[in-house]
Amino acid sequence: MITRQDYLLREDITFLNHGSFGACPKELLQEQRRWIEQLEQQPVLYFRELMHQMQKARTVLADYVGTKASNLVYITNSTFGVNVAAHAIAQLLQPGDEILSNDHEYGACNRAWNAHAVSKGAIYVQQHIPIPVPNSSDLLELLWSGVTPKTRVLFLSHITSPTGVQLPVAELCKRARENDIITIVDGSHSPGHIPLDLSTLGCDIYTANCHKWMCTPKGSAFLWARDQWLERMKPLVVSWGSDIPTTKDGYFVDEQEFLGTRDHSPFLTVPYAIEWMRRNSWESVQNRCRELTQQGVKMLCSIGGVRSISVAGQDPLLQLGTVMLPDNTDTDAMKTWLYDERCIEVVVHRWLDAPILRFSVHAHTSESDIRALVGAVQEYLDNGISA
Ligand SMILES: Cc1ncc(COP(=O)(O)O)c(C=O)c1O
Known part of the structure; x- marks a missing residue:
């Protein structure tokens, strides 16, 4: 089974942005x-x-x-x-x-x-x-x-x-x-x-x-x-x-x-x-990632003011989970806080004036990475840092 140890990813960072540039395993x-x-x-x-x-x-x-x-x-x-x-x-x-x-x-x-x-x-x-x-x-x-x-x-x-x-x-x-x-x-x-x-x-x-x-x-x-x-x-x-x-x-x-x-x-x-990928049963790696993505979206959407990017609910087949944040979120400030204060690398930005958070799930992503993200988003929004 592929784990985070198979990558050079820094231990101190919760890395949830595989989507931007990927991450290459040591092998x-x-x-x-x-x-x-x-x-x-x-x-x-x-x-x-x-x-x-x-x-x-x-x-x-x-x-x-x-x-x-x-x-x-x-x-x-x-x-x-x-x-x-x-x-x-x-x-x-x-x-x-x-x-x-x-x-x-x-x-x-x-x-x-x-x-x-x-x-x-x-x-x-x-x-x-x-x-x-x-x-x-x-x-x-x-x-x-x-x-x-x-x-x-x-x-x-x-x-x-x-x-x-x-x-x-x-x-x-x-x-x-x-x-x-x-x-x-x-x-x-x-x-x-x-x-x-x-x-x-x-x-x-x-x-x-x-x-x-x-x-x-x-x-x-x-x-x-x-x-x-x-x-x-x-x-x-x-x-x-x-x-x-x-x-x-x-x-x-x-x-x-x-x-x-x-x-x-x-x-x-x-x-x-x-x-x-074949040797590591890629389909099962992907199935786990998709499930984790869905869980992450569900958990984020249980936070007040957060909702799915899609009117039909998150596409179940992807390893990118995207949610809309409360309208008044200062996305630059939130991204900086997540990185500087909680060491979480994730996409937070405004697109067409919608405040968006996009996280990626890959073979190196664990449930605790997702929990860390959800906990930090909750903490940030609960404390009204976005107001
Ligand atoms: C949809 C899309 N197109 C193009 C690119 C550009 O990729 P690259 O910088 O490897 O050319 C990206 C990179 O994130 C992308 O997401």
């Missing part, structure tokens, strides 16, 4: 270290064999997320992936064409769309999702109601960052496809967290981080595209690429993955991480 860091040492022992040999090793690592990850190795490349993070996608799609847009998104998206990705598409005359539409968040079928209709005759692209997160809500991606992609709308999904929070099968999800382009919920070293993520998009996905950093083909996997892989001398150890550690 996976050791595997990463093994790759780094192999490189430093014989750098030239390492780079000679690298293409083959990367191909193997790509195949294992592709299998894990239900696709082929030729449609997927390793990238450093999903912000990078969104940039590549936005740049590629922007070439197809006319001034006035609309990219439909929503107001729960990650800020860096909004900026990527602005830089690549809005600057050329496209319109980035952020459909409003109210808080508390409607149930999945209402959410589907609400997001879809933002489609106009000018909508060419739908961009959305699989699980939103500021509010920890799973969006009805498969249903939206199906409708988008029937209406010739290109779909791009930011799956930063999905791999290792919710089931992911790219062969059936139905989107055109998908990018995600491994370094969050799969616990791999920082700088391990992927970008996936359907066959028809591969040649359009031009590299943002131009290196040797397909002038000197390095793999049999084609243009997309050669152009996107081989960007000169850089650290490949986070990517090469991914197959080991997938094996580590």
Whole structure:
């Protein structure tokens, strides 16, 4: 069984924010270290064999997320992936064409769309999702109601960052496809967290981080595209690429993955991480985490003025628990108090003027971590520190 001792996490901190940057267990860091040492022992040999090793690592990850190795490349993070996608799609847009998104998206990705598409005359539409968040079928209709005759692209997160809500991606992609709308999904929070099968999800382009919920070293993520998009996905950093083909996997892989001398150890550690998850019965790890998340949400919602982010109650399938705090909560002050006075690392912020607390539950999280959070929130609100 995986425990907190398997991680480097500091003992004095109740760490309930796995969602922001992940946390990598010692065993996976050791595997990463093994790759780094192999490189430093014989750098030239390492780079000679690298293409083959990367191909193997790509195949294992592709299998894990239900696709082929030729449609997927390793990238450093999903912000990078969104940039590549936005740049590629922007070439197809006319001034006035609309990219439909929503107001729960990650800020860096909004900026990527602005830089690549809005600057050329496209319109980035952020459909409003109210808080508390409607149930999945209402959410589907609400997001879809933002489609106009000018909508060419739908961009959305699989699980939103500021509010920890799973969006009805498969249903939206199906409708988008029937209406010739290109779909791009930011799956930063999905791999290792919710089931992911790219062969059936139905989107055109998908990018995600491994370094969050799969616990791999920082700088391990992927970008996936359907066959028809591969040649359009031009590299943002131009290196040797397909002038000197390095793999049999084609243009997309050669152009996107081989960007000169850089650290490949986070990517090469991914197959080991997938094996580590299997060896540790990931499904049962996840079931425990989901239960603990639900318990945490329930306990927090029993505190006066705290309620679920979702009108239908917390989505039972996630390891992110999100609640709304009393309206008058000074979220910055509360976050600082939780960290400075109670050593609790958790997300507390205002989103669309709603005061929100988002906690993460992962293999290293214990019931006592959740009790510590609930006790501290109760103490803070009872003492009227928020008034
Ligand atoms: C929904 C979402 N998209 C994108 C990102 C960016 O991830 P990265 O910094 O690894 O690119 C995050 C990070 O928290 C996120 O939650």
